[in-house]
Amino acid sequence: MLVSQHKDESNDKKTFQIFKVLLKLFVLLWEVSSLHLVILIILKVLQIFIPILQMFLVTRLIDRITSFLIPGASSELFDTIIHIVLLQIGLLILNSILKSIERIVMFQLKAKTKFYIQNEVGKKTTQISYENFENPQLYDEIYKASTGDRSLDLVDASVQIVQDIFTLISYLIVIGTLLDWRLAGIICVLFVISLIANMKLGHLKFTQIMNQTPLNRKMNYFFSLLTGKDAAKEIRTFDLSNYLMNKWKKVYWSSYSDQQKLEIKATLILSILDVFIIVTVNLIILYLAQISYIKQYSIGLFVAVNQAITTSQSSISILSMQISRIYNNALYAKELFSFLEKKNEITGNHTEKIFPERIEKGIYVKNLYFSYSTGKYSLENVSFEIKKGQKIAIVGHNGAGKSTLAKCLLGLYNPSQGEIYYDDLEIRDIERQSFTKRVTSVFQDFVRYQLTLRENIGFGNVEKMDDEALLNNSINKAGLEKKIFKKGFDTQLGTIFNGGVDLSIGQWQKISLSRAFISEAEIIILDEPTAALDPITEVEVFDKFLELSGDKTAIFITHRLGSCKSADNILVLDNGKLIEQGTHEELVKMNGEYAEMFKMQSEWYL
Template identity: 35%
Template sequence: MSLDVKKYGVKDIVKIPLYYSKRNAIVIAGLKILSGLSSTLCMLAIAKFINATVLVFNGQGSYSSIIFSVFLVAVCTAYLWFSPHIVALAETKLENKLRESLRVSLVEKVASLKYNYIENQESWDLISRVCKQPEIQCTEAYGQFFNMVSLIISILGVFTVLFTQVWWSAVIILLISVPLFMLAIKGGNATYQADREVEKYNRKVEYLSDVLIGRDAVEERTLFSFSRKVNEKWHEKYEKARKLQLKVRIKWFIKVKSGGIIIALLSSIIILILIFPVKSGALSIGLFISIINNLISLISNLSWQLPECADQLARNKGYLIDLENFLKLEHKEEFLDKPSELPIKISTLEFKNVSFKYPGMDRYILENMSFKIEQGKNYAFVGANGAGKTTITKLITGLYEDFEGEIIINGLSIKEYSQSKLKSMFSVVYQDFARYYISFKDNVAFGNINNCSMEDIEKALNIVDLKNEVEVLPKGIESNLGKVRQGGVDLSGGQWQRIAMSRAIVSSASCIILDEPTAALDPISESDVYRRFEEISRGETTIFISHRLASTKLADEIFVISNGRIVERGSYTELMNINGIYAEMFESQKSWYINN
């Protein structure tokens, strides 16, 4: 079965592992089912052994019957001892197979989702629950399901023996066990719902834990000594999660275990009653002892293990419901496509009365915005935080599709282009760029996965002034970055930003967008990088988004945005002559560039 949009139920707990690793799934199921049968066979073998021993002791039987009984008990015991180890090995193999296949499938599904789901808190919670170690979730669910099957087989074995000997005792216990099982199912559903709520707190707890012990915050943690305060916040979130879980678990624990106490009392009465058929000879001593032993085991199974299995089944079913809802999220397979190897040159890009608001919001981020960008020119968007600058880049690159008005590229609506074509047109460096803990070379080469030569990489590093830094690294451009791998090297924030910019430079895109990518650089270094960038990008189209206005002097046209609208436009000289918003912003920053 593939991960299709459909109704998911308990049967899929079995079907998913069977689909991805049939051999290991069959081994696990077969061994667990045999374990359930073995416990019943072992009970009968023990009864036979006791009866044969009594007969030999009374001079009425032979030693051969004892030897055979001992052999049966030894085989059953050995199997029950060895099989968990074989099952554990098969489960490890199944988990690895699921990691290689199921996990990859889910990652691809996430990558193909519409962008608005990533920024929505509720849908991101759902994605996190489904994609957090799915291979472990599915392996454990499969094993737990067949643990329950094995347990039921074992219980039915005891019931069968009881029914053939003292039928009414089996009926009474069965009548109590069924509602107990159903109660456990309800408890499992309630527990999973609580776990869903707890997950929201757990993510905050994990984040605060990383702040307390992670490397990224070590300098500020030492300097500002905020550990005690953050630890209080961590404890507060942790306690909320713990108490929420505990409250639900205690409630259902009391209900389920109350039923278990009733079963224990009834079983004790049944054991006392069974003495009479033993005295009359209707029940052999061996079978009596074996039944007592298994009744004690049955009490444990019905009071503890079976409710626990039902609880796990309900929670695993809850995971499948989440999986079903996750797969219903709208996605496009073309989001997985690589940039076209034949990129389209952008001659013109135009916004015509474009308005946009984020899903679930009433306020428009952009309102009736219109502008035109032409090939080979440099453009800049400036404005206060929240003015809508980054939103423009997300609309240009096709991340958001639900806008009003028209976005036209080379005379065609942006909606006419495939994702592969759009990816080939644009290269973006965001302020919150990614840091890849892989080799320096691959960090840059990611900018052009179709065709990136060493010459392109060296040229880009020279533009962003990183060539000298690379030469002093232990393994040069092949050095691993970050501390994930042994021998990895750390870089400064400014160096990481230059790497992000180099990815844009090696791209074959005809329009490069720089969205506040130089925030970690000093103003003079920033201006130098922009100047170098402007030189290499001659003939191509560039869009700068920056709070630092000195860099915008390089732009052929500057768009000043306020409250989702373009309030001023023109070259640096034209805007300074207008003496409006741009001129006021520039004058307020003038001292930053006094040496420029």
């Protein structure tokens, strides 16, 4: 009893949630374009009356034709038949015009709604803290929200269903008035049964798709490896195509197997339901034939009522599927709205302070701790000071915590404990936009934007993207030769789009450095952006960078110690802890971890 009651409450709750989603959707549509929505509703209302008027005209036409075929019938009947046919033609033309206008209005409303949804998803994603991108659950949420485009079907289905419901009601009134209200009640019961079955199956399909989200993401990942450029070299070098194809096939058919089981179950249930509805409706038609004989209905009236019954049958299937479609797509829309209603994690508030135009003191890191979801600290009790204008190197073995520290300094990661100060401002109290204008970075995994050279460099300072002098100055500092780009700064880079020019890793790295030089930032953090360069070239790039950075504060992360000789101070990390710091000469004299690393690396070049 308690279980049954719980199920009822659960179902009631789900139904209530669906209605909430539908209400949100119509509010959204009203915001997107109230004019299109109003026009669409008017068009649907006008189309409600057309089937009933057609049925009335068919009744009149058949009766008049029957009378006209009787010997000795008046020729005036033919004029009446012509008038009825003309009215029917006019009605059908009107219906066609209304549907044509509806298609255009619906297309425009869907386009506007799709733009609105994708725009909001895009904006929301940019407001999620970078730290959360380490969590696979976020990718599942984004994937589910991206299927929110399916909620666009709600626009069409929700408005269409109003028309279909009123049309079915009008047919039931005809059946009840001219035949028997109990039969109209039976057809209503058939509709409810069909509706419940379709909604149950729709919910099962939705649940399956949501549960298969991680599997589908994996399947898409394998397919992107096979079809994309990034992995193309290694796939061919290591002959991975068969292995990856088999991985993709395994995931694909695993997903398909589950879908097929549900599809077979759905087909079986709906087939049994269809047979039941067909038999019931045809029994009603037999009853109509008997009543027509007893009450001496005209042929036209018989045809009209028969049409009402048979159309009701198709309306039951269409309407129940439409409502099921609404229910199913409302579940997708629920995922979309749930994502859009997530709290903005990096939006500023009135208590945040503007980053100073000029740093006067420096950067202070006090007792810094950071841990990922595993719980183990990647940084542990790290404290140091960077004075204004200093050039700092952060070194350590792989996994020492160098990049994690850089992301904390950039505000991409929120420390678990401790503070990071820029002058007297704690990083979490600084307004984000003002921070990014004064602090910039170049990462090891820098982005190779498949856009123009101008955009690739200008992303470091979007407001100065059209400043040719500044662009030229930036590529000169990075050591990039402009003459290799045939269309200058408007040269399309990458091979994804037509006309694009592919570049070497070294050239891409210099472009990423150009982004840092075009920036007006006072603090620059380089997270191993030259890792793909040979050690000698890397040293040359770093020395030139330090020279050109002038009085800016520069922090560069590297695992090659030859680049550190020119640094004002070197921080040595090991297992997330700061174990040494000092100049190159001081650390070599200490004969500690840095000295050992430097000695080992020196032997590489002997």
